[in-house]
Amino acid sequence: MDVGKIIKNLWEGSGYYLFGADNGWKSIVMIIIALFFLYLGIKKKFEPLLLVGIAFGMLLTNLPAGASDKLFHADWWTVQNIDYMDILRHGGLLDILYIGVKTGVYPCLIFMGVGAMTDFGPMLSRPSSLILGAAAQGGIYLVLILAAATGMYTGGEAASISIIAGADGPTAIFLTKELAPQLLPAIAVAAYSYMALIPLLQPPFMKLLTTKKERMTVMTTQRKVSKKEKVIFPILVTIIVALLLPSVAPLLGSLMFGNLLKECGVTERLSDTAQNALMNIVTLFLGISVGATAVGSTFLSEKTIVIIVLGLAGFILATICGLLIGKLLYVISKGKINPLIGSAGVSAVPMAARVSNTVGLQYNKGNYLLMHAMGPNVAGVIGSAVAAGFLLAVFK
Amino acid sequence: MQLDLIAAILNKESKLDVVDALLLALIGIAIVFIVLIALMLIVTLVGKIFDSSDAMKQKHPEWGDKIANFKAKLAFWKKSTPEEEEEVTPVDAPLAKGSCGELTLVNTSDRDAAMIMAIVADETNTPLNELRFKSIKRVDDKNMEEEK
Numbered sequence: 140m141d142v143g144k145i146i147k148n149l150w151e152g153s154g155y156y157l158f159g160a161d162n163g164w165k166s167i168v169m170i171i172i173a174l175f176f177l178y179l180g181i182k183k184k185f186e187p188l189l190l191v192g193i194a195f196g197m198l199l200t201n202l203p204a205g206a207s208d209k210l211f212h213a214d215w216w217t218v219q220n221i222d223y224m225d226i227l228r229h230g231g232l233l234d235i236l237y238i239g240v241k242t243g244v245y246p247c248l249i250f251m252g253v254g255a256m257t258d259f260g261p262m263l264s265r266p267s268s269l270i271l272g273a274a275a276q277g278g279i280y281l282v283l284i285l286a287a288a289t290g291m292y293t294g295g296e297a298a299s300i301s302i303i304a305g306a307d308g309p310t311a312i313f314l315t316k317e318l319a320p321q322l323l324p325a326i327a328v329a330a331y332s333y334m335a336l337i338p339l340l341q342p343p344f345m346k347l348l349t350t351k352k353e354r355m356t357v358m359t360t361q362r363k364v365s366k367k368e369k370v371i372f373p374i375l376v377t378i379i380v381a382l383l384l385p386s387v388a389p390l391l392g393s394l395m396f397g398n399l400l401k402e403c404g405v406t407e408r409l410s411d412t413a414q415n416a417l418m419n420i421v422t423l424f425l426g427i428s429v430g431a432t433a434v435g436s437t438f439l440s441e442k443t444i445v446i447i448v449l450g451l452a453g454f455i456l457a458t459i460c461g462l463l464i465g466k467l468l469y470v471i472s473k474g475k476i477n478p479l480i481g482s483a484g485v486s487a488v489p490m491a492a493r494v495s496n497t498v499g500l501q502y503n504k505g506n507y508l509l510m511h512a513m514g515p516n517v518a519g520v521i522g523s524a525v526a527a528g529f530l531l532a533v534f535k
Numbered sequence: 536m537q538l539d540l541i542a543a544i545l546n547k548e549s550k551l552d553v554v555d556a557l558l559l560a561l562i563g564i565a566i567v568f569i570v571l572i573a574l575m576l577i578v579t580l581v582g583k584i585f586d587s588s589d590a591m592k593q594k595h596p597e598w599g600d601k602i603a604n605f606k607a608k609l610a611f612w613k614k615s616t617p618e619e620e621e622e623v624t625p626v627d628a629p630l631a632k633g634s635c636g637e638l639t640l641v642n643t644s645d646r647d648a649a650m651i652m653a654i655v656a657d658e659t660n661t662p663l664n665e666l667r668f669k670s671i672k673r674v675d676d677k678n679m680e681e682e683k
Contacts, residue, residue: 263582266575273564273571280560287556294551365585375577383570507654518571525570529563 157203165435166201173198173430176332186335186490189308192426193331196233200431210234213434216241217321236428240327243316245425246309247393252418253309253488253520254397255410259372262514264361267468267476272518274464275484276526278304278457282449289445295319298530300446303330304453305523306337306485312429313390314527318534324432325443329450331429337490338497340451341458341482345498348462349478353469355503356477358511369402376521384528386535391524457485461515483512486519641672 150156157163173194180190200211211233215226221241226234239245262268282304286297295318302314303326311330315323333340346354373395381388400410432438465481479499483491495512592598640648648671656663 263578266578266582269571269575269578270568273568276567277564280564283551283560283563284553284556287551287553290550292551293549294555297551297556362582362586364582365589368581368585371581372578375581376574379574379577380570510650521574522567522571525567526563529566533559 154203160203162436163203165439166203167435168439169197169201169433169435172433173201176335180335185338188422189331189426190335192423193328193335193430196427196430197328197433198430199427200233200434211237211428211431211434213324213432213437216323216432217437233428233431236424237431239421239424240312240323240428240432241316241320243313243389245421246313247389248417248421249309249425250390250393251397252413252421254373254394254399255401255413256418257394257398257401257488257517257520258513259398259517260364260369261510262517263364263368263372265511265514267472268480268514269518269521270468271461271464271481271484271515272486272520272522273484274481275457275461275486275515275519276305276522277460278453278455278485279523279526281456281460282453285452286449289449291442291445293319295534296322298534299326300449301453302326302523302527302530303333303446303450304457304485305519305526306330306334306454306457306487306491307520307523308334308425310390310486310523310527314531317531322442322446324429324434324438325446326450327429328433328438329447331426333450333454334487334490337454337485337487338494340454341491341494342498344455344458345462345479345482345494348459349466351502353466353478354499354501355506356469356474357503357506358475358477358480358508360510366402366404370399370404373398373402380521380525380528384525384532386531387524387528390527391521394520394524454485458482461485461519465515477506477508477511480508480512480515484515484519484522486516486523488516488520489513491519492516638668639670641670643671643673647671647673 158167176190176194176197179185180187180194200213208231210231212231215221215230215234216237223238226238239248262272279301283297283301286292286300292300299311299315299319299322302311305311308327308331312323312327315326319326377388377392377395380391397410397413400406400413461481461484462478463481464484465476465478468476468481469478477495477499479495480492483495485491489509492509492512492515496507496509499506499508638648643651648668651671652663652666652668655661655668656666659666
């Protein structure tokens with residue numbers, strides 16, 4: 140028995156050996172990124188519900204050798220006509236979970252849960268919040284111009300990249316799977332990672348673009364919103380927006396259906412399921428399967444790096460657009476609206492609103508902006524869905 | 536909305552050029568603003584209708600009584616079996632496990648109270664079940680401004 144040969148075979152069959160093979164360095168880079176994301180999620184608590192799942196999915200599929208092959212097959216998802224039956228028969232766990240991303244089922248279910256958790260009351264009591272929600276979508280269109288300027292992307296690809304600036308993961312996935320499915324891994328990872336990093340990305344620009352006096356502005360509560368208004372709102376929005384932009388009806392319809400379950404008062408059990416059990420299950424599946432798509436050999440490319448950079452620019456530009464209109468509203472309202480809530484116009488609910496609240500508290504203890512920032516925040520969800528509907532109508 | 540015209544101008548397979556992107560960006564942001572401003576106007580209108588209806592009820596309380604009487608009459612005619620007329624006596628529910636006495640709310644909604652308690656728990660890093668709230672009173676916004 141040749142012990143040396145056995146040891147050699149064992150070594151060459153191990154993942155450690157494969158790190159030295161072609162593209163092995165890419166796996167190492169991705170593992171380092173995954174570990175960094177895990178650190179941010181666990182230690183820094185940056186949206187751990189999302190980031191821990193994404194990071195662990197990324198870690199699993201970047202381990203060379205058999206471990207990742209049994210979980211996910213990145214190459215199965217890049218072909219034109221995906222054979223779902225074959226995936227169900229022979230796919231790994233993450234392949235099967237990824238079907239929900241690829242078919243656009245998870246984004247709609249997530250929106251249903253978000254709708255069931257969202258209180259549109261702050262927005263209904265201060266309708267001008269909708270303007271802040273619209274303003275922050277400026278980031279999407281500025282990134283569209285930037286993506287075109289690189290000369291690297293088709294219209295569908297540029298539109299899919301631009302939607303990252305909406306800070307709305309489900310919408311980004313929904314749009315990308317229609318317009319540029321080949322970019323889905325990079326866009327999904329960028330969108331969710333930046334959403335998780337909002338507490339890190341937004342505050343410097345919030346401080347840079349506002350004065351101390353503006354940041355200290357105390358906002359008073361507006362009129363009380365009746366239950367009937369809250370019930371009517373999701374029905375009205377569904378009819379108005381879905382008629383105008385039918386392509387976005389699945390997303391917006393799910394969001395508003397979830398909200399109607401919450402507000403109508405006769406479907407508590409369904410509302411509870413949508414906002415807890417269903418939301419948790421879909422978040423779990425979405426996080427780990429989106430992370431799994433970031434396989435180093437295909438993920439670390441020039442196009443991906445440009446997408447990551449454009450996505451970052453998009454988040455910053457969306458924050459700036461929201462803040463600038465927030466400052467305008469501060470002037471128009473004669474100092475009654477705190478411009479910090481403008482940055483919450485990006486639709487990452489409720490992270491962006493929480494950031495507005497945190498920055499506000501740093502300058503005026505007792506100045507709780509959370510409920511005021513929720514208005515633009517939920518308006519941003521509607522705004523990014525409208526923006527996605529427009530891009531789908533143009534490029535599909 | 537028919538965006539076929541714009542779609543026809545763009546060749547989907549070729550790279551998007553900056554001029555087309557600029558044009559699309561302008562139309563796109565205009566559409567977002569138009570839709571959200573339309574929603575804003577509708578929300579404002581619906582709010583005004585509800586507010587004026589509440590104001591009318593306060594101004595003419597007798598209308599409220601008349602509506603209540605009408606509803607009561609309707610309910611009487613709808614009742615078909617005598618069992619439905621049985622009155623249900625409210626029973627005081629026992630306090631929830633782990634709760635600590637009762638909380639008095641003065642001009643504060645349940646929702647606001649829940650939010651305040653959550654904020655206090657978060658700020659003091661104390662689990663909510665280890666805190667005891669006796670009363671939460673809403674201070675009028677005007678009074679707060681005067682105090683400043």
